[in-house]
Amino acid sequence: xxxxxxxxxxxxxxxxxxxxxxxxxxxxxxDLRTETPPPEPSSASAFVLTGSSSNVTEQALWMTRxxxxxxxxxxxxxxxxxxxxxHQILAHALGGRVTKNPRGREIGTVAVTKVAEDPLWTGLGxxxxxxxTHVESVVALPAGARVLATTxxxxxxxxALGARVRCVQFHPEIDGDAMRGYIGARAHFMRDEGLDPAAxxxxxxxxxxxxxxxxxxxGFVR
Numbered sequence: 001x002x003x004x005x006x007x008x009x010x011x012x013x014x015x016x017x018x019x020x021x022x023x024x025x026x027x028x029x030x031d032l033r034t035e036t037p038p039p040e041p042s043s044a045s046a047f048v049l050t051g052s053s054s055n056v057t058e059q060a061l062w063m064t065r066x067x068x069x070x071x072x073x074x075x076x077x078x079x080x081x082x083x084x085x086x087h088q089i090l091a092h093a094l095g096g097r098v099t100k101n102p103r104g105r106e107i108g109t110v111a112v113t114k115v116a117e118d119p120l121w122t123g124l125g126x127x128x129x130x131x132x133t134h135v136e137s138v139v140a141l142p143a144g145a146r147v148l149a150t151t152x153x154x155x156x157x158x159x160a161l162g163a164r165v166r167c168v169q170f171h172p173e174i175d176g177d178a179m180r181g182y183i184g185a186r187a188h189f190m191r192d193e194g195l196d197p198a199a200x201x202x203x204x205x206x207x208x209x210x211x212x213x214x215x216x217x218x219g220f221v222r
Contacts, residue, residue, distance in 0.1 A: 004181035011050040011083075014173035018210040022217040033062045038069050041076035046221040049086025051171060055136050056088045056098040067093035074165055079220040081213075082167035084134055090167055091159075094142035101137040103153040105193055107183060108132070108200035109207050112149045112157055112170065119219030120148065120158070120166050120212055129207040131179040132170035133186070164220050172209030179204045 008014070012029050025045060030038050041047075049070075054060060070093040073080060082090040088098045111127040121128070138156045141147070148166070149158035158168045174182070180201055183190070187197035 003185050004178055007181065008178050011171075011173060014175075014178070015048055015050065015083075015213060018173045018213040019217055020210070020214065022214040023221070032066045032069075038066070041073045041078045044078065046079035046081070046217070047073060049080065049082040049090060051084035051086065054085065056085065056092050057100070057136060063089060070094075074161060077162075077164060079164040079216070080166070081216045081220075082165075083173070084132075084169060084171055087159075087167035087169050088136060088138055090161075090165075091138040091142050091145070094145075094161070096138055096142040096145070097140035098136055099139050100135055101153060102139070103137075105135050105190065105195065106132050106137075106151065106153040106169075107134075107186065107190065107195075109176070109179065109204045110151050110153075110170065112151055114149050115147045116149075116160075118148050118160065118166070120168075120215050122215040122219060123211055124208055129205070130168075130170040130172060130209055130212075131174040131176070131204070131207050133174075133179070133182045134169060137169060166216060166220065168212070170209075172212040174209065176204050176206040 016027055032038065070090055092098050109129055110132050112130050114121055114126045137154050141156055141159055145159045145161050147156055147159050151157045154169050157170060160166055183197055183200050190197045
């Protein structure tokens, strides 16, 4: 949201902050919405596909143009972490299905239940807490994907593709302050949908997101 970004920055900077000293190499950003060719899969130690204000169901030209590249990225064996929109567009590119979440909007600090143990969950309890904000979800996984975790509103809250691709519907980079900003900006939508913004705000806290970002680097990139 613009209000939150103006005060706190963008997803990429939050991800870098969450990873912290788990990664001491370079960071580079590429915007798939541009016509600039994306980096070769072999040119980086790992890739993070971030969230977006766009929805996969829009099927904008830049999304369809990116899908062959995403398939190539997965096939390359380079570690990939898909977050929220990244989780969704990667699933769509590989034959899964994304729609408006039939269970409704998921926003705030939510509990995640593990379905399978994974290096991504190193040091986390069961359930563990994360911050999330989305109205679309992966309702059918691509072939070969394995569910790693669920939430009350999302049976595919996290999934694995092979040994080195991990995707999460929630936002491990969003802390409590940013989450409160998102709820404030979307409170009118929440009320229209029968949700209680005040109750959601009362439950918000920093959660376990940065631990997940660090575990991705230590378990899949290092």
